[in-house]
Amino acid sequence: MQFTSLAFAVFLPLVFMMYxxxxxxxxxxxxxxxxxxxxxxxxxxxxxxxxxxxLLTYLVGKHCNQKTLAFGIIIQIVILxxxxxxxxxxxxxxxxxxxxxxxxxxxxxxxxxxxVYQKKAxxxxxxxxxxxxxxxxxxxxxxxxNRAKDLIPQLKADKTFDESQAVYGMRLILWGLFQKLLIAxxxxxxxxxxxxxxxxxxxxxxxxxxxxxxxxxxxxxxxYSNMAIGIARLFGITSMENFRSPYLSVNxxxxxxxxxxxxxxxxxxxxxxxxxxxxxxxxKTYLNLLITFLVSGIWHGGNLTFLVWGLLHGIYQVIYRLxxxxxxxxxxxxxxxxxxxxxxxxxxxxxxxxxxxxxxRMFRYMFYDMxxxxxxxxxxxxxxxxxxxxxxIAVLFGFDIANRKxxxxxxxxxxxxxxxxxxxxxxxxVILAYHIHNGITQEFIYFSF
Amino acid sequence: xxxFLFRLFLFVFLLGxxxxxxxxxxxxxxxxxxxxxxxxxxxxxxxxxxxxxxIEHQDExxxxxxxxxxAGFIDVSKLxxxxxxxxxxxxxxxxEQVDTLKALIVNGEIPKQVYLSLDNISYLVSPQYHERQLYxxxxxxxxxxxxxxxFFTSYLDTITTLESLSVIRNYEGNTEDLQRRMYSxxxxxxxxxxxxxxxxxxxxxxxxxxxxxxxxxxxIQEFCDICTAHDIKLTVFTxxxxxxxxxxxxxxxxxxFLERLSEVTDYYNFSGYNRISMDDSYYFETxxxxxxxxxxxxxxxxxGGNEDEIVIQGFGAYVTKxxxxxxxxxxxxxxxxxxALIYEGE
Numbered sequence: 001m002q003f004t005s006l007a008f009a010v011f012l013p014l015v016f017m018m019y020x021x022x023x024x025x026x027x028x029x030x031x032x033x034x035x036x037x038x039x040x041x042x043x044x045x046x047x048x049x050x051x052x053x054x055l056l057t058y059l060v061g062k063h064c065n066q067k068t069l070a071f072g073i074i075i076q077i078v079i080l081x082x083x084x085x086x087x088x089x090x091x092x093x094x095x096x097x098x099x100x101x102x103x104x105x106x107x108x109x110x111x112x113x114x115x116v117y118q119k120k121a122x123x124x125x126x127x128x129x130x131x132x133x134x135x136x137x138x139x140x141x142x143x144x145x146n147r148a149k150d151l152i153p154q155l156k157a158d159k160t161f162d163e164s165q166a167v168y169g170m171r172l173i174l175w176g177l178f179q180k181l182l183i184a185x186x187x188x189x190x191x192x193x194x195x196x197x198x199x200x201x202x203x204x205x206x207x208x209x210x211x212x213x214x215x216x217x218x219x220x221x222x223x224y225s226n227m228a229i230g231i232a233r234l235f236g237i238t239s240m241e242n243f244r245s246p247y248l249s250v251n252x253x254x255x256x257x258x259x260x261x262x263x264x265x266x267x268x269x270x271x272x273x274x275x276x277x278x279x280x281x282x283x284k285t286y287l288n289l290l291i292t293f294l295v296s297g298i299w300h301g302g303n304l305t306f307l308v309w310g311l312l313h314g315i316y317q318v319i320y321r322l323x324x325x326x327x328x329x330x331x332x333x334x335x336x337x338x339x340x341x342x343x344x345x346x347x348x349x350x351x352x353x354x355x356x357x358x359x360x361r362m363f364r365y366m367f368y369d370m371x372x373x374x375x376x377x378x379x380x381x382x383x384x385x386x387x388x389x390x391x392x393i394a395v396l397f398g399f400d401i402a403n404r405k406x407x408x409x410x411x412x413x414x415x416x417x418x419x420x421x422x423x424x425x426x427x428x429x430v431i432l433a434y435h436i437h438n439g440i441t442q443e444f445i446y447f448s449f
Numbered sequence: 450x451x452x453f454l455f456r457l458f459l460f461v462f463l464l465g466x467x468x469x470x471x472x473x474x475x476x477x478x479x480x481x482x483x484x485x486x487x488x489x490x491x492x493x494x495x496x497x498x499x500x501x502x503x504i505e506h507q508d509e510x511x512x513x514x515x516x517x518x519x520a521g522f523i524d525v526s527k528l529x530x531x532x533x534x535x536x537x538x539x540x541x542x543x544x545e546q547v548d549t550l551k552a553l554i555v556n557g558e559i560p561k562q563v564y565l566s567l568d569n570i571s572y573l574v575s576p577q578y579h580e581r582q583l584y585x586x587x588x589x590x591x592x593x594x595x596x597x598x599x600f601f602t603s604y605l606d607t608i609t610t611l612e613s614l615s616v617i618r619n620y621e622g623n624t625e626d627l628q629r630r631m632y633s634x635x636x637x638x639x640x641x642x643x644x645x646x647x648x649x650x651x652x653x654x655x656x657x658x659x660x661x662x663x664x665x666x667x668x669i670q671e672f673c674d675i676c677t678a679h680d681i682k683l684t685v686f687t688x689x690x691x692x693x694x695x696x697x698x699x700x701x702x703x704x705x706f707l708e709r710l711s712e713v714t715d716y717y718n719f720s721g722y723n724r725i726s727m728d729d730s731y732y733f734e735t736x737x738x739x740x741x742x743x744x745x746x747x748x749x750x751x752x753g754g755n756e757d758e759i760v761i762q763g764f765g766a767y768v769t770k771x772x773x774x775x776x777x778x779x780x781x782x783x784x785x786x787x788x789a790l791i792y793e794g795e
Contacts, residue, residue, distance in 0.1 A: 006598060013457075020450055161450040170457070384608075421460065428464050429607075437608040439581045 001041040003227045004181060004435075011038070016234050024158045028128055031155070031235065035137035039100070042141065046099035050135060053079075057109040058130040061116045061123040069117045073110055080106045085302040101141040103299060105134045107266055112148040114270060121149040129156055138231040142224050144242040144262035151237070159236040164413075169233025171409040172226045174427055175399075180223030181435040183392050187216040189438070190379050191352070198358055203369030205378055206362040213352050214345040215393060218247065221260070245400035247344075250336035252316040255344060263299075267292050286321065290314035300351075305359065309351040316343055388434060472605045477613035478583050480604045486631055488622025491613050495538035497588040497600075499635050500549050503534050504590070507558040510534040515546045516566030519688045519736060521637035523566070523743040529751065531561055535635035538585070543567070543668035544576040545587050550675055552590030562682040564750075565672065568690055568720065569698040572665035572706045573658040583609060639740045645729040652697035653736035660702040662709055670713040684750060685716035689742055689764070691735040692726045696789040704777055711773035718776065719746050722783045723764035 001007045015034045022030050039047055053076070060072035080102060087096045112133065115121035124130050129152045136155070139146055194201050194209035201209075225242035232239040242262050249255035256264045272292040278285040290311070297310020331339075346363075353359035369375075402408050412420055472481075479486045479493040483501050486493055503510055512531030514520055518539045525533035536549060546565065553560065579585040583604060589596040630636055669685075676683040687707065690698065703720075710716060725731050731742035749765040763783070768776050784790035 006602065007595060017454070161453070163450070163453045166453050421463075424460060425463060425467070429467055432464070432468060432605075433607045436603060436606045439603060439606075 001038065003224065003231070004177065007041075012231065012234075019235055020161050027159075028132055028155060031137075032128065032132045032135060035132065035135040035140060038137040039135065039140060043097075043100040045097075046102075049079075049099055049102075050105060051131070053105065053109055054131040054134045055127070057112055057134060058124065058127045060113045061130065062125075064113065064116045064123060066117075069113055072113045076106050076110055088302045104143050104145055105140060107145050107263075108134055108148070111145070111266060111270060115148055121147070121152075124152065136232075136237075138228045138235075138237075139239060142221070142228070143260075144225055144228065144240045145266050146240050146262065150240065154237050162236060165233050165236060165238075168409060169230040171412065172230030172233065174230075174424060174431075175409065176223040176226030176228075176230060177431050178223070178392070178427055179219040179226065179396065181431050183389065183396060184216050184220035184223055186385055186389060186434065186438060187212045187219070189385075190381065191216055193379060195352055195354070195358075198353075198362060201375075201378060202365050203367065203375070204372055205375040206366045208375060208379065210345050210349050210362075210366075214247075214341075214348050215396075217348060217351070218243070219396065245404050247341055247397075248337065248400055248404065249340050250331075250333045252313070252320045252340055252343060255340055256313075256317075263296070267296055271295050286318045289317045289321075293317065304356050305350045305353050308356055308359075309347050312347040312350065316347075385438075468605055468607060472607060472610050475610045475613065475617070476604070477610060477617065478604065480601070486624070486628055488620075488624045488627040489613075490616045490620030490622060492539060492584040494584050494586060494588075495631075496541065496545060496549070496585060498631065499534070499536050499538060500552055500588065500590060502632060502635075503536070504553065504556045504558065507556070510558075511561040512563065513553070513560050514564045514566065515541065515549065516564075516688070517541045517568065517570045518637070519568060519570075519738065520564075520566035522639060522641075522733075522737060522740045523747060524634070524636055524639055524740055526634050526636075527744070528564075528747065533634065537566070537635070540570055540574055540579070540585055542574050542576050542579075543571055543665055543672060545579070547668055547672050547675070548587060548590065550672060554675070554679060555591050559679050560681050563676060563684070565669075565683065565685045566688050567669070567685065567710070567716075568688040569658075569694065569701070569703055569706075571669070572662045572703075573660060573698075573701065574655075575657075575659070575661060575664075578657055641733065643733040645732050646734060647729065650693050650729075650735060652693040653691070653734070654694070654697055658701070660706075662702050662706045665706070666709045666713055669710065673714050683714070685710075685714045686746065686750060687716060687718050687720045689719040689723075689725050689731070689738050689746060691732050691738070692722060694735050695720055695722075695726060696784070696787075699780070699784055699789060704780060707768070707780070708773055708777050711768050711770050711776075715767065715769045717746075717750050718766045718768050719749075719764055721763040721780050722787060723762035725764060 001011060019027060019030060019034070036047055036050075039050060056072060056075060060068045083096065083098050083102055087098075112121065112130065116123045130148075132155050133146075133148055133152050134140075136146075136151065191209050191213045194205055195213075198206075222243040229239040229242070240262055242260060244258040244261065246255055246258035249258055272288055275288040275291060276284055277288060280288075291314075293310045293314030294307065295310070296313070297306040297308070300306040300309075349362055350356065350359045353362070399408055412423070415423075476482050477489060477491040479489075480497060483498045486498060503513070510532050512525075512528070512533045514523060514525050514528075514533065514535045514537060516523075516537040518537055518541070520537040520541075521535065523535060523537075525535045550560075550563070576587070579587065583606065586600065586603065588600050626638065630638065673683060673685075675681075687710075695703070698720075707718070707720075720726065725738075725742055725745065730739075732738050746765070763776065763779050766772075766776055766779075781790060785792045
């Protein structure tokens with residue numbers, strides 16, 4: 001049951017009403033049941049694994065010392081590695097199905113255990129908050145990877161219904177649907193056409209696919225995150241921000257402060273800093289950066305393309321640090337933005353490609369044929385799709401630019417009610433019309449991680 | 450909370466009344482008007498409409514003709530020994546025909562006899578391609594509630610509905626005639642006054658055609674197995690394809706399809722180079738044969754025909770596992786002689 005499915009549109013209002021109608025004491029167990037029910041629709045065979053990981057997390061937190069922590073972390077990494085990489089080996093594990101959300105709830109589990117050990121978070125006396133922390137359905141499948149010290153107190157707290165929070169949550173959901181259904185799913189049609197049969201294309205088609213994928217993955221993942229955060233708000237929970245206008249970054253360091261924030265901060269806190277961070281000299285710092293981004297690549301999967309993607313970002317970070325150190329001339333922001341956008345786009349080609357060879361081939365022939373009209377015909381682009389995409393992407397970037405200064409969704413409170421409803425209605429009609437018209441239901445990209 | 454819920458439901462209501470009525474009222478594919486189909490210039494989803502009709506009128510029919518729109522001009526009212534309905538529709542393919550047969554059976558309608566018409570479309574078109582074509586989208590008669598809701602939701606396609614207005618507004622249809630045919634025999638307009646365009650003899654071919662012989666044969670096998678399991682008298686035949694369409698098909702695995710077909714069922718063949726397929730007067734265009742040609746093929750299947758010359762050409766040959774090799778050789782020989790196939794030795 002994905003967030004964009006009809007079944008979820010029926011599920012969410014029902015569980016929302018059940019939650020707020022329930023007495024305070026019953027809300028946590030109810031939310032846990034709802035979360036397991038939600039997970040059952042996605043990965044029915046692996047609910048038991050989620051429960052066992054939750055139990056392990058709780059017990060390690062309750063009896064936390066160096067040995068139990070090491071045990072807990074190693075077990076988690078072994079299980080995660082098994083599911084993510086066993087399929088690459090020939091033999092009986094080739095058809096192994098990765099449990100939905102495993103990368104995300106395992107990382108939450110590790111962060112809880114480490115935070116308890118480092119006394120950054122309190123070990124929970126009762127199991128329920130820990131179980132709910134890991135299974136909380138809005139962020140269970142693809143994040144954000146909320147920290148225990150932020151989420152558990154909210155889950156435990158007595159709450160009264162806050163209409164302004166709920167309205168803000170609905171706006172986030174609508175914005176997420178706009179990003180996912182209108183932009184990401186439409187772009188995916190053309191991106192898939194090129195990547196699935198890349199040898200049938202050349203030149204500018206590759207360039208178009210690269211930039212389309214750059215926008216697609218942003219809208220897909222940020223769209224999902226916004227929906228997850230919005231859904232959490234409906235239950236009175238403030239989830240951490242996951243994307244903050246990343247394509248307006250002026251350098252690669254800035255980019256990683258804005259892209260998949262919950263993962264990048266997790267990697268910084270539990271990998272980069274654990275390795276020593278920037279405290280052990282320049283060379284060690286650069287090595288730690290490379291290792292951290294390699295881990296990020298590996299986290300996405302066993303395919304070599306993810307490793308190359310991670311390594312590229314590590315190299316970008318090192319180059320940027322060297323540039324900052326050596327070059328006294330400040331780069332104009334617009335140039336920094338363009339270089340960052342281009343560097344990130346190039347790395348996405350490896351992320352999306354089936355193989356490193358495919359990605360390299362695309363770069364090799366990217367400037368071979370620059371006939372835009374031919375590319376338009378080969379991609380079988382539809383005029384109304386093109387106009388809609390141009391308009392939607394303009395709205396997307398306009399929103400991102402404005403959102404850097406003010407919280408645009410919060411500012412909507414200042415508009416008159418009829419104007420607000422007109423905006424909601426227009427967005428909803430356009431999203432619905434294009435979603436049904438294209439008949440496309442693309443699975444969320446980060447579902448498979 | 451109550452205020453929030455009220456505003457939310459009000460919003461959903463406003464959204465609903467903006468989207469639903471316009472799509473249901475205009476309904477270019479007649480899915481919401483299946484019981485009162487209108488001739489509006491847009492090809493209706495006949496797969497859904499016809500199947501729904503016969504399920505709801507089981508007592509009126511006991512025998513069915515399955516096929517693509519090419520079989521639409523076969524006058525089933527002339528077929529003996531049963532009360533016939535023509536279930537053909539645009540680009541009907543075996544996988545969908547299996548689903549339709551299953552839908553009939555699950556709804557208590559076990560046919561007494563069935564004719565299954567096949568041609569190049571049967572193995573060149575993937576059923577998945579139809580899932581995105583609103584006039585060919587199959588209704589999941591034996592599917593889940595979710596699938597059924599999904600089917601109707603896809604017709605709330607406001608963009609397509611509004612685009613269809615340019616056709617609907619300028620079209621003068623004959624709703625009475627369409628309803629009479631759909632709700633009696635299911636046949637196309639047998640009195641259609643369409644003259645073959647001598648300037649356009651190119652093969653009827655779509656860009657998405659792609660041979661999938663093995664998958665199609667498996668689907669036909671399933672159809673045959675269902676008929677056997679329910680004691681349904683099954684007659685399979687290949688349509689008389691117009692000669693240029695036939696020539697293009699034999700260069701795209703059509704003879705392989707015919708050979709494989711004999712492994713799952715005996716069948717009557719009407720394709721090839723013969724007096725019918727090479728005579729424009731038996732065709733509306735390079736895809737659809739006329740009721741005159743349909744009468745001939747039905748006569749042969751019912752009575753064995755009485756023109757030896759046609760049988761010698763392969764037209765009306767009854768193909769089995771035992772004679773398929775000779776039959777294919779006959780068709781190959783014809784093709785080598787005309788140059789449609791290049792002889793490459795054995």
